[in-house]
Each structure stands twice: as structure tokens, then as C-alpha cells.
Amino acid sequence: MSNRLQSSSVTHLDLKKVTLIQQNGHPSINQLDLRVNHFERVAIIGSSGSGKTTLLSILGTALKPSSGEYLVNTKNPWSLSREKLRQLRTQIGFIYQAPPLPLKQRVITSVLAGKLGKWPIWKSMLSLLYPMDIAGPQNILEKLKLSEALFVRCDTLSGGELQRVGIARVLYQDPELILADEPISALDPVLSELIIEQILHHQQKTIVVSLHDVEVALKWFPRIIGLKEGQLQFDLPAEEVTEEMLAALYSSATVA
Amino acid sequence: MSNRLQSSSVTHLDLKKVTLIQQNGHPSINQLDLRVNHFERVAIIGSSGSGKTTLLSILGTALKPSSGEYLVNTKNPWSLSREKLRQLRTQIGFIYQAPPLPLKQRVITSVLAGKLGKWPIWKSMLSLLYPMDIAGPQNILEKLKLSEALFVRCDTLSGGELQRVGIARVLYQDPELILADEPISALDPVLSELIIEQILHHQQKTIVVSLHDVEVALKWFPRIIGLKEGQLQFDLPAEEVTEEMLAALYSSATVA
Amino acid sequence: QKVLKVSAIPDESPTELQRKFTPLGEYLEKEIGMKVEFTPVTDYAAVVESLATGKIDMAWLGGFTFVQAKIRTASRVIPIIQRAEDEHFTSKFIVPQASTAKSLEDLKGKTFVFGSPSSTSGHLMPRFYLMQAGINADDDFKTIAFSGAHDATVAFVASGRAEAGVLNASVWDKLVETANPNAAKVKVISTTPPYFDYNWTVRGDLDPALVKKITTAFLKLDSKNPADKGLMDLQRASKFITTKASNYDSIERAAKSAGLVK
Amino acid sequence: MFFFPTQAKFKDPDALHRLSYLVVAVIILWPMLKVAQVNPALLFDANNLKVMGDFLKQFFPPKFEHDFLAIVFRATLDTLAMASAGIFISLAIAIPLGLVISQSMSISRIGPGKGYRISQSLRYFARLVILFLRGIPEIVWALLFVRIWGLGPMAGVLAIGISYGGMLAKVYSEILESSNTKVPKALLLSGSSRQLAFLYGSLPLASQELASYTVYRWECAVRASVVMGFVGAGGLGQLMDQSMKMLNGGEVSTILLVFLLLVLMADWISLVIRKQLS
Amino acid sequence: MNRSPQPQFCFKCVAIFLVIILFFGLSFWWIEFNLRTLFTESAVSSAVTFIQRFFTPDLSYKFILKIYDGAIQTIAVSLLGTLLAAIIAFFLALGVKPASPLFIRGVIRFLLNFLRSVPELVWASLMVLAVGLGPFAGVLAIALHTTGVLGRLFAETLENASPEVTNALLRNGTSSFLAYLFGTLPQVSSQFISYILYRWEMNIRMATILGFVGAGGLGQILYYELSLLHESRASTVIIAMLILVVAVDLLSSRLRKSNMPANC
Numbered sequence A, B: 001m002s003n004r005l006q007s008s009s010v011t012h013l014d015l016k017k018v019t020l021i022q023q024n025g026h027p028s029i030n031q032l033d034l035r036v037n038h039f040e041r042v043a044i045i046g047s048s049g050s051g052k053t054t055l056l057s058i059l060g061t062a063l064k065p066s067s068g069e070y071l072v073n074t075k076n077p078w079s080l081s082r083e084k085l086r087q088l089r090t091q092i093g094f095i096y097q098a099p100p101l102p103l104k105q106r107v108i109t110s111v112l113a114g115k116l117g118k119w120p121i122w123k124s125m126l127s128l129l130y131p132m133d134i135a136g137p138q139n140i141l142e143k144l145k146l147s148e149a150l151f152v153r154c155d156t157l158s159g160g161e162l163q164r165v166g167i168a169r170v171l172y173q174d175p176e177l178i179l180a181d182e183p184i185s186a187l188d189p190v191l192s193e194l195i196i197e198q199i200l201h202h203q204q205k206t207i208v209v210s211l212h213d214v215e216v217a218l219k220w221f222p223r224i225i226g227l228k229e230g231q232l233q234f235d236l237p238a239e240e241v242t243e244e245m246l247a248a249l250y251s252s253a254t255v256a
Numbered sequence C: 001q002k003v004l005k006v007s008a009i010p011d012e013s014p015t016e017l018q019r020k021f022t023p024l025g026e027y028l029e030k031e032i033g034m035k036v037e038f039t040p041v042t043d044y045a046a047v048v049e050s051l052a053t054g055k056i057d058m059a060w061l062g063g064f065t066f067v068q069a070k071i072r073t074a075s076r077v078i079p080i081i082q083r084a085e086d087e088h089f090t091s092k093f094i095v096p097q098a099s100t101a102k103s104l105e106d107l108k109g110k111t112f113v114f115g116s117p118s119s120t121s122g123h124l125m126p127r128f129y130l131m132q133a134g135i136n137a138d139d140d141f142k143t144i145a146f147s148g149a150h151d152a153t154v155a156f157v158a159s160g161r162a163e164a165g166v167l168n169a170s171v172w173d174k175l176v177e178t179a180n181p182n183a184a185k186v187k188v189i190s191t192t193p194p195y196f197d198y199n200w201t202v203r204g205d206l207d208p209a210l211v212k213k214i215t216t217a218f219l220k221l222d223s224k225n226p227a228d229k230g231l232m233d234l235q236r237a238s239k240f241i242t243t244k245a246s247n248y249d250s251i252e253r254a255a256k257s258a259g260l261v262k
Numbered sequence D: 001m002f003f004f005p006t007q008a009k010f011k012d013p014d015a016l017h018r019l020s021y022l023v024v025a026v027i028i029l030w031p032m033l034k035v036a037q038v039n040p041a042l043l044f045d046a047n048n049l050k051v052m053g054d055f056l057k058q059f060f061p062p063k064f065e066h067d068f069l070a071i072v073f074r075a076t077l078d079t080l081a082m083a084s085a086g087i088f089i090s091l092a093i094a095i096p097l098g099l100v101i102s103q104s105m106s107i108s109r110i111g112p113g114k115g116y117r118i119s120q121s122l123r124y125f126a127r128l129v130i131l132f133l134r135g136i137p138e139i140v141w142a143l144l145f146v147r148i149w150g151l152g153p154m155a156g157v158l159a160i161g162i163s164y165g166g167m168l169a170k171v172y173s174e175i176l177e178s179s180n181t182k183v184p185k186a187l188l189l190s191g192s193s194r195q196l197a198f199l200y201g202s203l204p205l206a207s208q209e210l211a212s213y214t215v216y217r218w219e220c221a222v223r224a225s226v227v228m229g230f231v232g233a234g235g236l237g238q239l240m241d242q243s244m245k246m247l248n249g250g251e252v253s254t255i256l257l258v259f260l261l262l263v264l265m266a267d268w269i270s271l272v273i274r275k276q277l278s
Numbered sequence E: 001m002n003r004s005p006q007p008q009f010c011f012k013c014v015a016i017f018l019v020i021i022l023f024f025g026l027s028f029w030w031i032e033f034n035l036r037t038l039f040t041e042s043a044v045s046s047a048v049t050f051i052q053r054f055f056t057p058d059l060s061y062k063f064i065l066k067i068y069d070g071a072i073q074t075i076a077v078s079l080l081g082t083l084l085a086a087i088i089a090f091f092l093a094l095g096v097k098p099a100s101p102l103f104i105r106g107v108i109r110f111l112l113n114f115l116r117s118v119p120e121l122v123w124a125s126l127m128v129l130a131v132g133l134g135p136f137a138g139v140l141a142i143a144l145h146t147t148g149v150l151g152r153l154f155a156e157t158l159e160n161a162s163p164e165v166t167n168a169l170l171r172n173g174t175s176s177f178l179a180y181l182f183g184t185l186p187q188v189s190s191q192f193i194s195y196i197l198y199r200w201e202m203n204i205r206m207a208t209i210l211g212f213v214g215a216g217g218l219g220q221i222l223y224y225e226l227s228l229l230h231e232s233r234a235s236t237v238i239i240a241m242l243i244l245v246v247a248v249d250l251l252s253s254r255l256r257k258s259n260m261p262a263n264c
Ligand SMILES: Nc1ncnc2c1ncn2[C@@H]1O[C@H](COP(=O)(O)OP(=O)(O)OP(=O)(O)O)[C@@H](O)[C@H]1O
Pocket: A155, A156, A157, A158, A159, A160, A161, A186, A187, A188, B022, B023, B024, B026, B027, B028, B046, B047, B048, B049, B050, B051, B052, B053, B054, B055, E001
């Protein structure tokens, strides 16, 4: 087991001249070069439509680059065998802007689903009848201030609560790479801090997060990437990001 | 026509000891008293799960109070005739946290849908074949920096773009009362300001907005309502809201 | 072999067939000292198929079905018995009472209903004689349909679903005798010349001794004997006689010229 | 002018597209009306109305004689058993095949380039099998099986099982594809297997529709007994076939009532299942 | 938050599963289904010889021409019947939505159930009386039965559609019919289309069976040739049917995948 995990562990990510053309011809990511090192924490900022979600999807092997190369530990995930890629994916956790959960499902099942790739199949199947792990999800939901919701159906949750369930699933999955797309968009300021803290909690994880809240980004992330129209505008340590840079970054939105 | 609008216009809103018990027995709103005057601009803040969405839904006649009274211009909307209530609703615009749009619909149709309550039926039906008004939506999308998306399908939009389509629909609807539930949660700081500006643009509208971004709330709204566990924590002019009050407001989230 | 499996082409409804067969089966059981089992079938072709594959031992076939079975099994089926009536069988063309049609010629352009496509008296021979009268069934009728059984054909025409139809004389006579309400609503406008029809056929590899016993049992039936009379009336037979394959050569020729066999 | 604002900037780019669809539809449909000899006037033709009225009159009253009811009851049980057994076989065919051909849980779609060809061709092969199973009408299957295994329920059950298996597989996959595909996709992307992505992602979304469709198919299988009766597979259908041919209206209407009851029952079962699943 | 924190073992799931298994078991027992008889030597050999006979389809020009005519008629009958049904069902399904008055819902539900419970073959014999023998009767018979089927399928799909989208429209004063057109329909249109197309495919087969009772088309040819034991010709007809079904299947997946520049 530990052997298998090792073989598929995520150390560093490399994007080399990556372009992603959408089906309708729109280039969401354009000739992007990027390297994310092991255990690094990166925040992506940029105006609406700049390609943040798309970039994260490429990193998460959800979208295949139209051209250019994406390498995980020097290997192209798209040339891996089916089973190898599956194992790699168990080490990638994606937090969605709007969590794609079946609303009729109970919270605990939705959280447990994070471990489907790692559990033996019988355990996953049995969990549909009776949750095979209650303490684990309970624990994580507690940290996200949502422990009472454990056995509740997802459709009775508020917007922020639902978002936290999506986060809980990924924390429960316990991957080596966490990709989070605006994980705090529906949360109040205090909870936001708490959640960011939880996501960043494990030192042994590589974490890439897209954020609209620049302050939060600068406060918590040592490295900031500015995206504009699918291209890298800047890629700097948080200290070096200036007001002008931010103004220029978001300016397209007011000009276009 | 103008007569009809007048009869159903929204001047002021009154909540009297309103309680809303959810189907599973959870009280999302608890004994709330509130008055919103004509043309007033109100921001609701509060931690996740405090009942902001529920309160807005009650104001928007989407949820019926379990007890207490809700009055629009001194009339209880739930005692109106079906047709009267429909007419009243054409004057209420609701901006959702996650815009409930059919993803396969084109943006223009989604925006046009804002006027369905006001247009004669033949015009609405024809719009399915050929949009009966193109300039109007075009105009509004332009203001929201989204004019290129006019004829695009909603499922090709980014999170922030989709949120703006939801806003465009309500602006196109041009109601007298706008209720917005975290309208800027998926938007970058610059766009956020722009959108808030657009929502507040018409002086002749009553506007109630729920927000997580306290700074934006304090900056743009003269009146701030703090909600906590379904109850009114404070209801003050923006100038009078202090740091301590905010700390207390969000504290539940860290304690509960 | 302990059971003799028997079937019949479904030219009438299965319940009717079952009713007709029960006394005959009992009689045969007694005569040949062996259990006789009747399997009703609703598809003509299935009888041929079952006979060919040995699923049944003996079947009541129409002339055309016999020809089909003969071709399918390369002449390894043997016709043994037929009714005296089957030597000069006819079909009757019917129209509703109110119809103005008087001859076959008048049926052109009308909707027409046959029995089953595999029926001798309900399809093959009428088609053949229509051809002789200069009417091509496929082209000269507005629509043709297949009712599936002779009594159903009468029902089709009586109810107005079709403007004309054809069925075998034996069933027609029975319907008239029993004062069937449908029969009262139609009238006969034409009758075909006589031809050979139904017979009892056994599969070729059946024990000859058994075949002999069966043949004798049939031949022994006598309508003057009151015990046999009921049974024979049900079969609408005055007398059973032996038959041979060559009796059906003319039907085979008719089928060939009508394009029903290749 | 009013319909089509002329300013270039304000033109609906899809309008032409849609217009062409409309034109093509008319071009196809017009001759179809001719071929099918559609003539609504016939419906109101006095003579036809009378003929039909006479026919309908025969249906009343339904025949409720004790003997006949006993036969009908026995036939109903036969039909129910045949339909259920057929559905069981078709489920055994449809569930695996439906999962195989459904794109919404296709790993190769989101997943590695390698193996894409293989799984894609596997999918095409499965589609082909399904097409073949359902492309041949159940009555042809039935006739075929009758000739192979002889008369009796066996042929009917197998015919229903095979042709419905093909249909269910297709419909299952379409239901799965038209529900929210992001949910199972998210699971696949976190490394879960296809089967689990189905159980945890797609099933909760589509379970109601899948269940109600299955019940509906079962109901169809009950009705298919009419078709099966045609080849002598027994059951209600065969009774109906005989009564119909003999124009025995009372019997037909009794049998129709039984069908109606069975349909209502299926509807009710479906409702209960959907309630349970929601 | 007051919630009931209980991990429940899903006894219901197990119970339901057992009931279903029992039900199927009983069915197999009742019809005396025996797997062994399926694979007896004689069955297998007769299956083989029987199927072999189908392997030389009759491709003579004259017969193909006849099949072509039959196929066109089958397409016409099934397509028109299905379209007619789809249009009627579309409106009837509207009436069954939970929001409409109980009485109307009841009446429509019963109507749909009734239409559907009468098999096509029975409708066909009725329609033959109404409009005479021929394809038009087939169109009507298919339309009547299919209306019942599609009405039900549509209604259930509507129930499953997310109410949020529609409610959003109702809440800004849209009438319920328009909310259906603009909110619900785009969500379910692909499911509707796939049901209609799938039903069309079924009706092609049904038109075939109707052919057995005189509605013309491929079915009548098939019935005729099968009865006359002309397997080679029957196999040509079967191939033609397969081609039709493949065509509809392709069309169906094309339509579902295309962006349907509709407002849907
Ligand atoms: N349909 C429902 N059934 C039961 N409980 C519900 C339902 N909808 C909401 N709740 C509960 O009511 C409370 C208030 O919900 P509401 O959606 O109003 O919160 P909110 O203030 O909008 O939160 P957020 O900022 O997270 O969107 C929450 O605790 C939520 O779990």
C-alpha cells in the first residue's frame, strides 16, 4: 500500500507552454509556463474569466492541454496507463467553486466519497449501507464547524455549509496535492480564515488555491500568481506584489 | 399597464415577529422584527448559516413565514390573490448566491427571462424562436463587462461570468425591490465594486443585499443588519457599526 | 417412445382446435395404446418447423403447409390420412351484405383480407384462382391484410375492417350451421374450383409400426357408429381415407406459380 | 423589422441555423404525410363513426363470468411471471452494458490518452451489441425462439429479456448522461473507480428516474404479452388475441380492464419507489 | 442546528433487495424456467441450423425495391405517430405537475394511464375501423398509445428537474406556463428528445408488429416471408430494420450532442 502511494506521489508540477483551447475556440489558457515545487503554497489571483479555474483543472488532470506539456514529477500524466493515472488522481484533491454533490446524499456519504479511490471496493460498497468510517468525517467536519451536519442531507444546507462539505471531502481524501478553486467565496470573514488555516494545516502538502480576496492571498500564501486573459501576468513572492501590479492585473475588467 | 404596476408597487416592507421553521424543525429565522423603507439600501451580514438567505427568501415571498407577519405596503402578500401576487412578484428581483440558470440556455434567453412576468405572452413565446429584445440585454451585459457573452451558452461561462448573468437578468427585469444574496461572491475586487455600483445605480429602488465582505457592506450601504442564528444582532447605520460588534457577530462561528 | 406429440396448424382459434382435438386424442390413445399429447400453436410456420426438427410426431397440416414441410425436410414427411372432403376442397370469397360487388372482378381496388399467409384455402389457392381471373393480389387490391385464421376473416369482413375476404368452405359451412352472428353479416360472391387440402402428416422417421397403427385407427372410424359420430362431426369428416404425397403436387405447382415457394 | 432587428450588431447568430432546421423538418415531414395516407377527415366520416360505434358497443358489458375470470386470473399470473422473468434477464444484460456505454462515467474521456482507443472501441462494440439486441423486434426474437425451443413461456421470456435488455441499456445510459455529469466526474478525478463513481455520484442523482423507467419497462413487458400471444407464448396476450380475432368484445374489455389495473399498479409501485428514493 | 445525528444501517435497502429477489425467484419458478433446457444439444443444433438459414439475405433488385417501399412507409407511420404523440404529451405532462389542481392532475393521469394500458395492437384494430385498413390507422394507433407513454415519462422527468430554476422565474412573477418553457424545459429538453427518439425507435418496431395485423410497411413483409419460411427474405427485412434503428440511434446521439442552438 505505502509502496503504491509512493509510486504515485506528487512532488512537483511543471507546465511548459501550455495552451488550452475550449471547444468553441476560446483560448482559456495561453502559452503558460509554470513550476510548482514540492510542498509549495501558491495563490492564483486574477479577474473573472482570466482562466483560474481552467488552470487549476489542468493541474488536476481534469482538462488535457491542447498544446504544450504538463508534467507531474517529470512525467506526463496523460501518457500514464489508466491505472497509474487513477492512482495519481487519488493524490490530487480538488475543491470546487460550486461543490458538485448529489443534493439527496447525506453529508457523511459525500465526505466519505473522498476516500473511494483509496479504499478497497468492498469497503466503499458497504459504506452505502452503513458508513464504514464515522469518526473520520466527524473529526474533519468539527474542524470546519459543521459537525452537527454529519447525518443531514445536503439539500438542507446553506450555501456556506455546502461549500464546507466540499472542502471536508478533500481534507478527508488527504491527498498530497490540494487544488482549491475559490474555497471561501461563500464564507464569512472569520470562517474564511479558519478554513484557509485548515487547508494549509498540513505542512506536507502542495497547495494551489485560486482566490478573489487579495488580502487573504497575500496574508496566507508566500507565492502569488497573477493571471490575465489566460497568461501569466506576474509570479512573485507575496511581499513583492505591489498595489500597481494589482491595479494592472484587474484593470482589464474595467477596460475590456 | 402603468396602472397595474402602480397597484402592485413595492413601497416598504415590514416583518413582525417572523419565524421560519424548516421542514426538519430547524428555525432558520427566529422572531425577527424588521422594517425596510421605500428606496432604502440595506446590507445583511452574518456568519455562514445565520439565516441571511432565508431572510431574503422571506422578503422575496419565496418562503412563507411559519409564524409572525410579513407585510408589503401594509398588505400580507400571502393573502393576495394568485394574480395579484404574481403582479407583485414582477416587482421583486432576486439575485441568487448560485444563479439557478438552465446551463444549456443561451445567455440572452436567460436575461430575457427577467421580463417574462411583464411581457405579453406572445412576445415571450416568440422569444424562444428569436429574441424579441436584443439591445436591452446587450446594454446591461455591457455594463457588467460581459457583452461578448450575449449569444453564448451558459455552460461555457466561468463562475464569475455566470453570477453576472444572474445579476443581468434582475437588472433587465427592472423591479422596484432588489434582493441580492451575496451577489459578488465569485467576483474579483474591481468587478465587485463595479457590480455593486450597478445594482445601486437606480435611486428609485429598494435594495436589500446580503454580503460576506464587511468592508464592501460598510462602504456602500447606509444601513447594516447583523444576523446571528436567525435573530437580529444589530440594525444600525453603517457609521455606528464597531469592530467589537463585528467580532461578536461572527464569534458564534468560532465557538459553536 | 411413450408419448405421441401431436399438433395442428392454427387455422382456427387455439381454443377451438383444442376442443376439436380432445375426443380424437382420447380415441387415438385408446387405439394405439400410448399417451397422446396435443400442443396448440399459433404460428403456421412453427408447426412445419416442429415437425422438421422432430419436436412433434404428427400434425394436421393444410395442403400448402404440407408442401412447405415437404420442401423443408426434403420429402421426409409422410401424409397418411385425410378426410374424404379434403379431396375436393373449396374456398369462398365473401363481402359484407351491403356490398355491391358481384364478381371477383368487382373486388379490384378494395381492401381484402386473407387468412394466414401459409394457409392453403385462406391464401394460396384463392390467390392462385384470383390470378387465373386476372387479379394480382399484390397490385390490384388497395390494401391486403392477413387475419390469421378463417373465422377471423369473417369477423374482419363483418365488422367492416375489410371490404372483402376469403376463407375455406368447411369453416364457412360450420359458421353458417351454428348461426354465427358474423356470418350473417356477410355473403358469398364466388367459390373456387376444388383442390386437395388438409391431411394428417407424420414425420418420416416415426416407427412404421406406429404409423400403421395410427392409420388403421383413423380408417376404423365410421360415422354410422354413434360412438364415432361425435368425434367425426367435430372433425367435419364423413370418412377418413388414406392419402399420398403426389396428391399435393398440384398445390405445389400453384404455389410455385403464385411465387409462394421458390 | 420588428421581428428581425436589422442592425448587424444585434443579430442573433443562430437564427439562420434554426431556420434551416425548420425548413429541413418541413421538407421531410410533408411527403411523410402522403406516404402514411394521413387524412383526418376519415375520422369524422359518418359511416366510419357508425362502424366504430357498433364495434365499441360490443365491448359492453365486460364479461365477468366466473369461468372466464378464472382463466383470466391464471393468464394474468402467467403474464406477470413472464414479464418479471423477462425483466430480470434484461436487467442482467442492461446494467453492465448500460454502464459500459454511458459516457458520463467514462474514465477514458477525462483520463489518460492511453487506453482511450481500447475503451472507446469496447464502447462501440457494446453499442453495437445493444443495437442488435434491440434492433430486432421482440416478436421476431419470439418467433425465432419458438422455433428453437418450442412453444411456451420460455421463448417469450427470452425474447423480452433480450430485446428489453438492449433498450434498457440504452435508456439507462442516456438517463445517466443527461443528469448532472459533474458529480461523477469529480469522483473520477479523485481517483475513484467507474463503479464507485456510479454508486456515489450518478445513482443518487438518477435513481428515481432509473427506477421509474425500469418499472415502466416491466409494465411494457406485461403488455408485450399481447405480442407474445401472437406466437403462442401463453398468458393474457394469447387470450386477448383469440378474443380479438373473434371480435368477442366482452372478453376483450375484461382483459383490457386487467391491463388497466396492472398499469395502475405499476404506476403505484413506481410512485412508492420514487417516494422511497427521494 | 438541531439535527438528528444518527448513522442508520440501511435495513430498508436490504429488505427491498430481498423482496425483489424473492419476486424474481417466484416468477422463474412459476413459469418453470429451466436453464438446462436452454442448452440441450437438440436446442443448440436446431438454433444453429435455423440461424444458418438467415445467412443468405435475398438481395435481388425487385425485393430490395419492395423493402424500400415498406421501409419508407414504416418510417412515415412511426415518425408521424410519434410526433403527434410528443406534441400532445408535451401539453398533457404540463398538467400533471405538482402545482396544478388535484382534479386536473387526476384526470390527466387517468387519461395517460388509460391510453397507455391499451396495447397498440388493440388501438390498431380500433383505428382500422375508424379510418379503414392502411397506414393512417397505424399512425393513429401509435399516436394514441405513445401519448400515454410519453406523457408519463415527460411528467416524471419534470418531477426530477431542479425546481430552483423554475422557482426563480415564478418568483419574479412569470406565469407558470412561461416558467415551464424558460426554466424547466431547457433542463429536460435533452431527456425529452432522447425519450422521443427512443420512442420513435420503439415505434418503428411497433409499426412492424402492426404490419402483422395489416398496417402495411416492413412488418407485413416480414410476417409474410416468415410465414412462407422464406428465411433469406426475412433476413433482408430484418437487416433493413436494423439499418433503420441504427439510423435513428445515430440521429439521436447527434441531436443530443449537438449544441442545439435552441434556447434550450
Ligand atoms: N431546506 C432546509 N432545511 C433545513 N434546514 C435548512 C434548509 N435551508 C437552510 N437550512 C438551515 O438554516 C440555516 C440558515 O440557512 P441560510 O441558508 O439562511 O444561511 P445563510 O446565512 O444564507 O448562510 P450562508 O452564508 O452559508 O449562505 C442554516 O443552518 C441551514 O443549515
